Amino acid sequence: MMSPLEQYALLLGMIAGTAGLVGCVYLIGRSFGKPRREEGKDVPASSGRLSSEPVWVRYHVRYYGLALLFLAFDMEMAFMYPWAVVYRKVGLEALLDMGVFLAILFLGLLYGWSQGALKRR
Amino acid sequence: MTVFLVLVMLFAGAYLVAVLEGWTSTGRLRFAGPFWAAVALLGRESIVPRKPDRVLYETAPVLLLVSAVLAAAVLPLGPHLVIADLATGALAVNAALAYVMVALVMAGWGPDGAYAMVAGWRFLGQLVAYSMLIVMPITAVAMRAGSLVTTTIVESQAGIWNALTQPLGFVLFFLAAMAVCFLPPFDLPTAPGELAGGIEAEYAGPRLAVVRLARMVLVVSLSLAVTVFFLGGWLGPFLPGWAWTSLKTLVVAATMLTAGRYVPRLRGEHVMEWGWKLGIPLALVNIFWVGITLVLRSM
């Protein structure tokens, strides 16, 4: 049984290891020779036309309303985990407690719903 | 040692999943298929698009693979066959999976191609839809186990699988899992017919090979998560634990791969609307259902 710290170190090592693996893959790929620079080869593929415009424009994301609601829900989940862990020990009280909490949040969802925030714009 | 074993099984699983995918798409079961496909990809050129955000373009495949591997690292194949048996394992899975989205957003923005960019932001929207359906069912599972430790969660199902005690959560989590590894009908970021490959469109050769590998590992990790959280992980008669886990995982993966072929791709707005108007309320109902049953039993 490893100590927590050892486990974190292990995970960190796996990140490095995976990156290394990818590096090896690229090395093998490289050993087959360099890619040949040719006209139009590196232009992003778009249905047989050379797209000349840079596409990095101010992109219109249509679900920002939902994204904002999501942030709130994400936040709330932070409380759910510790609650879930002690739930069986505490029992009914925990149920009511979290019931109130979720009810409050559900109100928020309903409000957003009523305002059409759940719809794509 | 454990690390080595688990990783070997993980990548073996990825290979088998690749075989399964080839079978679902071509109808022929070729065990050498993925190998040749991989070698062919390694042997092909791989260029960087015209004016990319090089950092994002190169990081994306690595990050995708890393997050898939880390997600699997905290999930047990057997009682002691787990790389890192974290105290917050169930949470750590989510943490790892969150970076799948980050990777795809990078892959979308990096190459400065229109199809890829639309695809990348599409997947962020998909995350907004499925994320809660990953988190909430896991919470319900943790309630029953009284712990976030994945091994404890498996042991808590010794009596009866979570899939049976909380079917609602199981279904939601299964669908959300498919959405995480953007399998059909949730393949909005790769949509061949709509975006000519989407985020994959600009990756070729070895880079594409890494993306494909990461995708396969991701499928395995998610299937493993379904197995651990809902199908009683390694529990089962006769066979050794790891065998049961692998068996269940492969079955789940096969189901995920085949299911999507018989329905059309969902519309992005539907994924979001259904996720929030149907999914989240149901997930909350599931939590309360589990809560009430637990309280009643404790009385």
Added chain:
Amino acid sequence: MITGARKGETSWLRRLAARASSKELAAFVVPGPEVARAFGLDLGAAGLRVVPSPRHASVLVVVGGLPEGLRDAASVIYAQMMRPRAVLVLGSDTASPLPGPDVSAPMDQESLSAAVARLRRAFAEGAWDPGVEDYAPEAAATETRYTCPMHPEVVQKEPGACPKCGMDLVPREVSSGESDGEEEEEEEAGELHHGSMDHGEHGSGGHEHMDHTDMGFMSMVEMTRDLQPSGDGLRMEWVEVPFGPLFPGLPGGLALTFTLDGDTVACVQSGSAVGRGGGCLQGVPVDDLLEHLGRIDPLSPVAYRVLALRAVENAAGVEPARATAYLGALEHERVVSHLGWLSSFGYLIGYEWLHRRAAGLQLALLRDDTGEGETLWGDLSDLLQRLRGATLLRRRLEGVGRLRTARAAEYPGPVSRAAGLPYDVRSEEKAYQDLGFEPAVQEGNDAYSRLMLHLDEMERSQEIVQAVGSVSAPDDLGVQDGISGEGDATVETPRGPARLRVRIEDGMVRSAELETPSGRHAQLVEDVALEHEVADALAGVASLDLSPWGMTR
């Protein structure tokens, strides 16, 4: 050696990779898979995996020769494919400006399989070669222009500062096609979508390197004051994205361009890269008219042959008795063509099962064209049953590509019949009346109702084919030569009524006017695409069942 080999001596590792790439042939099809299927070619069975992006393809498959409208597009696609790559040409032995071809074969399944086998060998042996020259068609040539990120309408040949805001101009590659000559046009485009971000007032030029202090804290209100707002009142920048002529989700040759505001279509330009129209028929001897017209649209050759026949008979004043003999052929082709559309549509909306099933049936029906195999008709009705019951399919398509009924009424054919208007040329023809023909009609006027209408039509056509029995297509005109006169005929092709008016003088076509359904329906593209999310816009366009070959360039 293959034309698209990689440079280098062969080593064991490379030989292994060559072997692998010969096993895993990934094909990008020109004009498109639907054309291959229309010719009865099963690429999958021959061992070619069709892929959506040229980046993933190793073989460029050209079906039935390269239409000159697609030459540039095809050469760009080939230029964007990764080496080792090769060209396979079917039904022709040249495909300039593409190199090679490495392998060419006539258009039938056997020769295709043989060609693929040869291709595999070519890859296995010649994927690497010491002597490799670049492929540089002028269509793929790019030159660098310098433009201002804030003012795309500013485009110069040499670097410098933007005259409007003084920012450093950034280099950007343009295809040498659209250089100076088209710059004005490009400028308008710029004005149209981001040119309007003209915020010279805080650009306050002169600065080598502007930073935010010049612009206050970038008040978006000022900056976007004069951008045109989207549906939700936000003002963003738009970008022009090509969805054709060689886009995997749409029929090859359909040159579609969406201007996207985020993921939503703000402007549409559509056209065809392969359309011919009736002009090409002038000065053709009448005897060849059949062949010429039959070659106009590979997606429904029979209908056009019948059209030619009837027009000539009409001109010669012959009683069009023989025309009725071709009902079977017409209706059989309708079933086949609708199946082909179903398959492509299934691919577009990511319905893998539909894509494969429909394609399989289409090819099978093309093989034994009597459809005698009762099993085939059985499978067909199974397919129809299953699609009618598919709930998610309905949810996916309902409301997509909806038209105003009044608008649909102007476009006779499946589109208007899917809008509840029972007009159909066939119901006026005696031969059909004798068979008790009733045009199929669907309400809804959206992509789903069009899909359902295609299903109904297949059912009816199948009944007719079974009733008539013979499905032989016209192969000769059988009119005495040297005829003269005016001919006018209309035939309900799978995509709607096509009309041909010819003036024939002693055996030569003096003038010919061809009205094709797709030529008309092309005008609907904007209606179905505008203001929709890109996937829905594409589904809407596809639901019109356009044939680029019938559209005019």
Added chain:
Amino acid sequence: MAQAFFTGFFGLAAIWFGVVVFRTSSMVRSALALLFSQAAIGAMFLAMQTEFLGVLQIMMMATEMAIMAIFMVMYMMDPGGLGGMDMTHQKRLSIAAGIFGGAAAVAVSLLGGWGTVGPSTMPEAQVAALGEELLGRSMLVFETAGITILTAMIAATAVAIERRR
């Protein structure tokens, strides 16, 4: 010792990413840099053996910063950074503020009496303790947090949706 090293390492990583946020001219890059800066802080928490906090931080920052990225792409000029804009402004003031703030932080960390470092409890116990705290003493705080989040939701919706009325 190793603990101190990793804490420091991730601390520096967090700072470096924080610098990148302003050194780059691409909005997406800077948003993602902030993301990884926050993730590095999460890693610091892990190195300091507060597992729940660390994992939570790593998880939440991924989604939240990504969502920040969409707003930056929507509302910032030239999100691709093609113009090579300089994201820093009011340089003198900010440098001064930076130095002062840094100095203050260092001073606090050095001069503040931190008491004796207690033995670190096992992560599992931490989570349980946190849960009991939530349901026990700080239940009110917990519920208030709920109200706060609700307010945030309503405010956000109202602001975001109002525009198209």
